[in-house]
Amino acid sequence: MRLLILGGTGDAAELAARVVTIQGLEAITSLAGRTRQPSVPLGDFRVGGFGGVAGLASYLRVKQIDLLIDATHPFASQISFNAADAATEVGVPRLMLIRPPWEKGNGDRWIEVDSVAAAAASLHNQAQRVFLTVGRQELAAFAHLEEIWFLMRMIDSPTDDALVPAGKILCDRGPFTLNNERQILIHHKIDTIVSKNSGGNATKPKIIAARELGIKVVMVNRPAIPPGEQVNDVDGAVAWLFEKLHN
Ligand SMILES: NC(=O)c1ccc[n+]([C@@H]2O[C@H](COP(=O)([O-])OP(=O)(O)OC[C@H]3O[C@@H](n4cnc5c(N)ncnc54)[C@H](OP(=O)(O)O)[C@@H]3O)[C@@H](O)[C@H]2O)c1
Known part of the structure; x- marks a missing residue:
């Protein structure tokens, strides 16, 4: 199966490092290209925008992507909405990996x-x-x-x-x-x-x-994100992948 990871976060990099060890899965990480010297993820990666929903949908089709994990930053909401629309259009299962927000505690x-x-x-x-x-x-x-x-x-x-x-x-x-x-x-x-x-x-x-x-x-506070399946850590994303691989 072919997995696209939308990246640009530490969690996305950690996920990319975990999936290189999973048999039967080929993964590619996508980076927006904002930083001049990005931390290069393990495995395949590409850099730059897709060209909106239509561009991402076309990428999913051309690269025959089977699974999509949106592991972008919680404030990168445009790409998350684009991913939701493109994945729905092409029929690719999509998961959001989104770390929990910080909670205000005593003394804050x-x-x-x-x-x-x-x-x-x-x-x-x-x-x-x-x-x-x-x-x-x-x-x-x-x-x-x-x-x-x-x-x-x-x-x-x-x-x-x-x-x-x-x-x-x-x-x-x-x-x-x-x-x-x-x-x-x-x-x-x-x-x-x-x-x-x-x-x-x-x-x-x-x-x-x-x-x-x-x-x-x-x-x-965080902007809104699209509806859809969510996990809040890399273990959760790996479990989702195993479920998709074995069903
Ligand atoms: N916003 C933050 O505070 C923040 C903090 C840390 C890291 N980041 C990372 O920096 C990147 C850009 O953030 P942003 O807030 O500018 O995003 P955004 O506003 O949600 O996205 C703007 C456009 O950038 C392109 N893009 C964003 N993420 C991409 C990705 N992973 N791969 C390919 N294209 C991507 C898309 O262009 P097209 O429409 O042309 O496809 C998207 O429409 C994200 O990958 C995010 O994970 C953001």
């Missing part, structure tokens, strides 16, 4: 908002030194907040023509340790973190460090 000072734009709006007159961890593509939403200093962490530096808020850019790729996150927050005298509710362990230490230090977190 979260302000929950429904979009990156709302996160930016919430900072006005409420923050002075912000640790911005929403990714390179979202910086422009904060550029008008001239009274705030931003420490902006992302995998690749912004392009020369990008609209970037005032502050400092830190290029780094997770996972991050609790000690690293504590040091960053203390050293830069951060009073507020802006984060997407990505879930998972790789970037969670900043949330724990914020709790310890009593720092506010503006938490962007």
Whole structure:
């Protein structure tokens, strides 16, 4: 059977590494091509958009894909809706591998908002030194907040023509340790973190460090995802594959 994994996450990479050992399954991982030097998954992979629902449906047909696992980031909603539509059109079984969101715990000072734009709006007159961890593509939403200093962490530096808020850019790729996150927050005298509710362990230490230090977190809630079968970890996705292979 031929499996397409829609990737761009640690879970997708872990899944790709697991499926190379499964007999009777040939897998290919698809990456959007956003990062300049992506972590290359084990096994076959391709890079770049498909060209909307029609392009993805055509890819599924041409490559004779039997199974689709959407292991994209919870905030990559467009590709998830495209995958749902294309898989339905072609009749390919589809599973979403989606890690659970972080839950607000005792001591957390979260302000929950429904979009990156709302996160930016919430900072006005409420923050002075912000640790911005929403990714390179979202910086422009904060550029008008001239009274705030931003420490902006992302995998690749912004392009020369990008609209970037005032502050400092830190290029780094997770996972991050609790000690690293504590040091960053203390050293830069951060009073507020802006984060997407990505879930998972790789970037969670900043949330724990914020709790310890009593720092506010503006938490962007996840966008809607399409209906369909879901698992929340790689083991669940592997179990789904075995079920499909043996039935
Ligand atoms: N959004 C985030 O915060 C975030 C964080 C970490 C990692 N990522 C990863 O970065 C990638 C892009 O995220 P996004 O938020 O820009 O996605 P998006 O808004 O949902 O998708 C926009 C377009 O990018 C292309 N695309 C997205 N993921 C793709 C994939 N895995 N393979 C091939 N094409 C893909 C598709 O283009 P066509 O319509 O041309 O097919 C899609 O319509 C995703 O793979 C995601 O897993 C995103």
